[in-house]
Amino acid sequence: MTTPDRTTQETALEALWRRAEEIRALCGLPSLADPDAGRPPPRRDSAEGLVELLLGDLESNFRRELATRVQLEGLGELMTFAIRDPEPDRPYQILLQYLARALDEPNLWLGMLRGNPPGFTLYRAWDATEAERVSLREIDPGWLRWIVLGEGQPSLGADPLGRRKAGPWHPTPIKGDMPADRLSGGAPVCPGSRVEGVSCALSGAPLEDLVGGHRRCGPCQLGRIVGLLGIVGDADRKRASLEAIVPSLGALCVNLNLSEALDLEARFREDVIENMPLGVIAVDREGQVLAWNRSAEEILGTPRKSALARHVREIAGAEGWRDSLLRSLDRGGPEAPSEHIVRRPDGASIPVEVNAAALRDAEGTVRGAVATLTDLSNLRSMEERIRQLDRLAAVGRFASSVAHEIRNPLTGIATGVQYLSRGFPEGDERHEDVRFILREVTRLNSIIQDLLSATRPRMLTLGPVSVADAAGRAIRSLGPTIQEGRVEIRLEGADHWPKVLADTDQLQQVFLNLVQNAVQAIPGHGEVAIRARPVGNPPLSRVEIEIADTGVGIEPDHLPHLFEPFYTTRPKGTGLGLFVAHGIVQRHGGSIEVVSAPGQGTRFRILLPAAA
Structure with missing residues (x-):
């Protein structure tokens, strides 16, 4: 060698x-x-x-x-606990700031695939307060290629929205295994399959049909690329460091994404339960209260903070409904619906319907129980209202029949008495008796006419009617009573009152009866206030008319019977005024209600259809 x-x-x-x-x-x-x-x-x-x-x-x-990897794992655990931050971007911003400090790189950026359906969110280390979100339909094609395929041009001249500023951008893919149900409901759609054709517009590979009508190409990495990490500007000197750190970020980013999704779902469930119109109460296996929503507070009158973590037996007013809850807990199954009377701390009694069932975990073990409370007050009031209307209808039919049978004999009596009086000499004191009999016959005839008007009403002639005009005419017809000066009648804001769809004469009769009733309820000096205002939206617009007095008020025992014929609390009353007014309002498709208490006056509230 x-x-x-x-x-x-x-x-x-x-x-x-x-x-x-x-x-x-x-x-x-x-x-x-x-x-x-x-x-x-x-x-x-x-x-x-x-x-x-x-x-x-x-x-x-x-x-x-x-x-760095150990610190990233610890940082991931900390951020998982902090994921309930009101700002959903905060954990990712913390991660990016940590990486920027660890790498001593102020131009670092992080892009995350988040949401369902997914979108791309860009975070910049040099602007920690800003997060820019871009949908995959609007993102720049160069960026989309990196997100979908995990590869592309090493240097991108434009930002995710295609704007040529603050570049060039050097992406490194962050790989992870995002569950499919986090993207488009279970079957992630390959963005390159949105165009017509058999090949992916991004990879050029053939598209495969998936369940649910979706298509996807073989190289598609959507869901396996969870984000991008990179540097703006010169990235060569830190490329090796980025490539070394990225493998540790995949699992961390997936966990953050899943934690965020779980937190959003938990908050959604909490909001659903909190805003349910039913009272929802849940207890653990020991009977301690775990959940107590807003409706439960309103129905039971017990604040949430006074009920949570207490045993249900310790809560005042829980008698009755709590037994259903505890039986379901002991028996491990649902209880048949039952009705109970709840006595609130303020002394009110409310009827409620209780449905209770046991709560089990995935293994079938009983972990607690839940009860829903339905306030039956409105239902019971409606049922009583229906019964009252049925009684009114029955009494009205009976009164109509009786009035018809009495009217003819009264005419005969009046004629006979007048004939007999002709035989009496001039100045005979019996003439005064005859005049008395005739006055009483006339009074009876008037009562019968009121009965017939209420039970056999004439056909209505409907049209736009000024509420102010109808009320004014009724008040003028009561002139003698008002001129005594003891009662003031005020039409509040009458110039702006809306019009109603009504029969002019019949509406005037309603005002006449109610105002006269209000004046008679004031023993000394007082006032009657009449107001009108529009309520509701077309095509169900209504006009609310209110007639309020400062009279003696009505005892609670009398309120259920006010609109019954012949029911009166005044010695000289006929008991037909409110009965007639009620019938007229009903035939107009409206409603009439009364609110009163002894010593606090009375307020009648009428709802009539608004004129178009």
């Missing part, structure tokens, strides 16, 4: 030292000739010095990479 001469050896050794310099530059290490390198310049006249230098660099890089 021929031994190389000294000149050849020196030339080869010099070439090895230059190559070593290049390798150190790729690893981000200072030049050997740099006086600030922190070590004396090595001897360049022997291979032993070169080997020693490279081994030292290798050991240093290995230790640094190992430390």
Whole structure:
């Protein structure tokens, strides 16, 4: 074997030292000739010095990479705990800032494939507060190729939106195994398959048909490329460091993405439960309260903070419904729906329907129980309202029949009395008795006419009616009562009142009956206020009319019977005014309600269809 001469050896050794310099530059290490390198310049006249230098660099890089990987794993665990940050971008920004400091690279950037359907989010180390999101349909083709295929041009002149600024961009793919259900509901769509044809527009490979009508090419890496890491500007000196770190980022980024997805799903479930119209209460195996939503607070009158972590037996007012919950917990199955009366802390009693069932884990072990509470107050009120309307209809039919049968005899009585009075001499005191009888017959006839008007109403002539005009005419017809000066009637904002679709005369009759009733309810001086305003939206627009007085109010026992015929609390009342008003409003397709309490006045609320 021929031994190389000294000149050849020196030339080869010099070439090895230059190559070593290049390798150190790729690893981000200072030049050997740099006086600030922190070590004396090595001897360049022997291979032993070169080997020693490279081994030292290798050991240093290995230790640094190992430390970085350990720190990345610890950082990933910390960020998993911090994933519930209100700012969903925060964990990725923390990761990027850590990498920028570890690599001493202020121009570092991180791009993540996030969301369902997926989009690309770009984070910049030099602008930690900003995150730019781009859908895969709008992203620059050069970037899309890296995301989908994991390869492309090593240097991109434009940003993800195709804008030529702050470049060039040097991407390195971050590989991971993203579950398919995180992308487009289970079957990730290859972006290159969105165009017509049999080949992928990105890779050129044939497209394969997938379940659900999706297509995908063989080289497609969508879902296996979870992000991109790179540097803006000169990236050669840090390329080796990036390639060394990227393998550690794949699992970390997948875990962050999955943690974010789980957190979003958990928050969604919490929001669903919190905003349910039913009260939701859940307990663990020991009967301690774990969940108590807003509707449960409203129905039971017990704040969430007073119920959580307490045993359900310790909660006031839980008698009845809690027994269903605990039975389902003991028996490990659902309980039949049951109704209970809940007594709230404020003294109110509310009917509720309780449905309870046991909660089991994946192995079938009972872990707790859940109950839903339905407030039946509105349902019971509606049922009572229907029963009241049925009673009103039945009484009305009966009253109509009786009125018809009485009317004819009254006419005969009046005629007979008048005939008999002709035989009385002038000045006979019996003429006064006859006039009394005739007045009573006239009064009875008036009552019968009111009954017939309510039970056998005439056909309505509907049209746009000014509420203010109808109320004004009714008030003028009550002139003698008002002129006494003891009751003031105010039409509040009448110039702006809307019109209703109604029969003018019938609406005036409603105002007449209700205002007269309000005036008679005020024993001394007082006032009656009438208001009107539009409610609802077309085509279901309504006009709300309110008539409120400052009278004595109505006892609770009387309220359910106010609209029944002949029901009155006044000695001289007929009990037909509210009955007639109720019937007229109903025939107009409206509704009438009353709110009152002793000593607090009375307020009638009428809803009528608005005029177009």
